[in-house]
Amino acid sequence: MRFLLKTSYEQDLRLFRDAVQRNWYIALGLALLVLPALVPTYLVDISLVFIYGLCGVSLMVLAGYTGLVSLGHAAFLGIGAYAHVYFVQDLGLPWVISVALAAAVTAGAGVLVGLPALRMTGVYLSIATLAFALIIQEVLTRWERVTHGLKGRPVDKPVIFGVSLAHDAAFYFLCLAALIGGLWLTANLLRAPTGRAWVAIRDSEIAAQSMGVNRARYKTLAFAYSAALMGVAGALFAHKVGFLAPDIFSVLLSIQFLLMVVVGGLGSLHGALFGAAFVALLPVLISEARDRVPAWAGQVVALAGKDAGAAAFLGVDRFVKQPGLEPGLFGLILVLFILFEPLGVYGRWRKVQLYFSTFPLYKRATFRRQKTYMRSERLR
Amino acid sequence: MTLLEAEQLSMNFGGIRALDGVSFEVNSGEVFTIIGPNGAGKTTIFNLISRIYEPTRGRLAFCGRDLLRVPAHDIAALGIARTFQNIELFEHASVLQNLLLGRHAHARGRFVEELLFLPRARAREVAHREAVERVIDFLDLQAHRDSLVVNLPYGVRKVVEMGRALCTEPRLLLLDEPSSGLSVEETEDMAFWIQDIRTVLGITVLMVEHDMSLVSAVSDRVLALDYGRVLTVGTTREVQAHPDVVKAYLGA
Numbered sequence A: 001m002r003f004l005l006k007t008s009y010e011q012d013l014r015l016f017r018d019a020v021q022r023n024w025y026i027a028l029g030l031a032l033l034v035l036p037a038l039v040p041t042y043l044v045d046i047s048l049v050f051i052y053g054l055c056g057v058s059l060m061v062l063a064g065y066t067g068l069v070s071l072g073h074a075a076f077l078g079i080g081a082y083a084h085v086y087f088v089q090d091l092g093l094p095w096v097i098s099v100a101l102a103a104a105v106t107a108g109a110g111v112l113v114g115l116p117a118l119r120m121t122g123v124y125l126s127i128a129t130l131a132f133a134l135i136i137q138e139v140l141t142r143w144e145r146v147t148h149g150l151k152g153r154p155v156d157k158p159v160i161f162g163v164s165l166a167h168d169a170a171f172y173f174l175c176l177a178a179l180i181g182g183l184w185l186t187a188n189l190l191r192a193p194t195g196r197a198w199v200a201i202r203d204s205e206i207a208a209q210s211m212g213v214n215r216a217r218y219k220t221l222a223f224a225y226s227a228a229l230m231g232v233a234g235a236l237f238a239h240k241v242g243f244l245a246p247d248i249f250s251v252l253l254s255i256q257f258l259l260m261v262v263v264g265g266l267g268s269l270h271g272a273l274f275g276a277a278f279v280a281l282l283p284v285l286i287s288e289a290r291d292r293v294p295a296w297a298g299q300v301v302a303l304a305g306k307d308a309g310a311a312a313f314l315g316v317d318r319f320v321k322q323p324g325l326e327p328g329l330f331g332l333i334l335v336l337f338i339l340f341e342p343l344g345v346y347g348r349w350r351k352v353q354l355y356f357s358t359f360p361l362y363k364r365a366t367f368r369r370q371k372t373y374m375r376s377e378r379l380r
Numbered sequence B: 001m002t003l004l005e006a007e008q009l010s011m012n013f014g015g016i017r018a019l020d021g022v023s024f025e026v027n028s029g030e031v032f033t034i035i036g037p038n039g040a041g042k043t044t045i046f047n048l049i050s051r052i053y054e055p056t057r058g059r060l061a062f063c064g065r066d067l068l069r070v071p072a073h074d075i076a077a078l079g080i081a082r083t084f085q086n087i088e089l090f091e092h093a094s095v096l097q098n099l100l101l102g103r104h105a106h107a108r109g110r111f112v113e114e115l116l117f118l119p120r121a122r123a124r125e126v127a128h129r130e131a132v133e134r135v136i137d138f139l140d141l142q143a144h145r146d147s148l149v150v151n152l153p154y155g156v157r158k159v160v161e162m163g164r165a166l167c168t169e170p171r172l173l174l175l176d177e178p179s180s181g182l183s184v185e186e187t188e189d190m191a192f193w194i195q196d197i198r199t200v201l202g203i204t205v206l207m208v209e210h211d212m213s214l215v216s217a218v219s220d221r222v223l224a225l226d227y228g229r230v231l232t233v234g235t236t237r238e239v240q241a242h243p244d245v246v247k248a249y250l251g252a
């Protein structure tokens, strides 16, 4: 058993719970520093984990902490990506200023979505954000002077303060730095009145209001902040993909972002990161599996006979090369998580942690949710 | 001195007349209780004071200020805090976070200060925490600080919700059925706390309550409401003996 003795209020304001947790993060940081030397071929994929991590944090603020589920977050990513490329390549602005402006533009778009969203909740809000995303995709297609429409537009490698970050490792560190920065800012907001106001709106708008939370202000702020993070992620994403086309920012991508926060665990920043790693690496896993699984299956079945082995190889090969496999798998995983692990990967991780730190006193009931039937939507 | 003044309040929900010309005054420093059968319109009065509903007619004033010009989210800053009949806590947050949210009306900070967690934001957080700890001590909530509200028993939630309201440092506290769902023992604790809130913290209390032992233990004045109309106002004993009140409760 491990006990945490608290001796000052400052202790609850720290980003890390205790020295043990801080040391784990330091170890993780060091591991991430040496990673480029260890797995040079996967650096681009891991950079995408960091970019998606930023997207996950962004949607976590909105959906996980404020309770506003957006089905159109890919649109903000798109706005950020195109805005950044326009500022850097067409207007020739310095990289850092361009990213800041892209964040400001997406934040503005976030406010535009947030304002009508003040009157909507639940499913209606999600549908509104979905409609917004479809409109943005249409705009990206039609506004050819800026976006080059369906032809798409190539994106140069980032050049920051005159230093070219063309190398994969340099880009990796750029994305890592952006993610850490985004995490730090978000964690700061979450331990301040703003973050509490968001959680309050999520759990009971009426009570939040009666305690002095201006719903309109904090909902709009959540949209703006979430969109701004998405804008920064979009700028990095543009460099990562190297070529922008409107169909990248599809509804499917928005759903993947939602998948990230649900699979990771709603209501925690850790969850956003777990989810991002999952969503960014699953396609990599699938493509690896595409190459290898048919051969394995062939070999296993070949034990029963050569012809059967060859048939198995072809059958499995055809199955894994089906085009709909990836979205299908994403959907299946989403459903399974909602059914069996609503707290997400992070929730499962906490259970395992608690099991070890309280061993042998772990009680299953600790995590069992009590059902209450007392709350009513009408205030009577 | 009159703290809260309601004049000819009426409230219609579609065809239902929930309140029909209700007038009363709450004086500074007293415990004022509203009683009445279910559906009498008691909670509706609270929702009007919190500005969740807009009255169909009537006037509401707090310390001489017209409440009907104040938006719902500024009511707490004026010095009015409330609890809800069916408990409206932030369930997936800890008790500490719930209580800290009670400080929101005093949490005027700059977004940038919070974003970068500058020393000023940190100092404010510590100050809020100190205020919250005073309430925790007052209500004996030490053991539950870090528990999530979803995992707490009903009785404790009731106390936490009252604590959250106290954290706003109100001048007027609205309690909607503070004893409903509580055991006899918990109800007795509640009576002591309400008395302490009035005498130690100097907060005026306006409450809706059914439990007559609690009502008579703490109330200075009682208002009886039925079908949205005031039957009578007076001491507990006077109101209990009033023929209209007896009729309303016994349905004669």
Ligand SMILES: Nc1ncnc2c1ncn2[C@@H]1O[C@H](COP(=O)(O)OP(=O)(O)O)[C@@H](O)[C@H]1O
Binding pocket: A378, A379, A380, B013, B016, B017, B018, B036, B037, B038, B039, B040, B041, B042, B043, B044, B045
């Ligand atoms: N939001 C609402 N919509 C429609 N009718 C309502 C609403 N709130 C209250 N009422 C009606 O107003 C009347 C008074 O309700 P309420 O004030 O909750 O009574 P109580 O005295 O039990 O607290 C009831 O008839 C109730 O049905």
Ligand SMILES: [Mg+2]
Binding pocket: A380, B042, B043, B044, B085
């Ligand atoms: Mg009621």
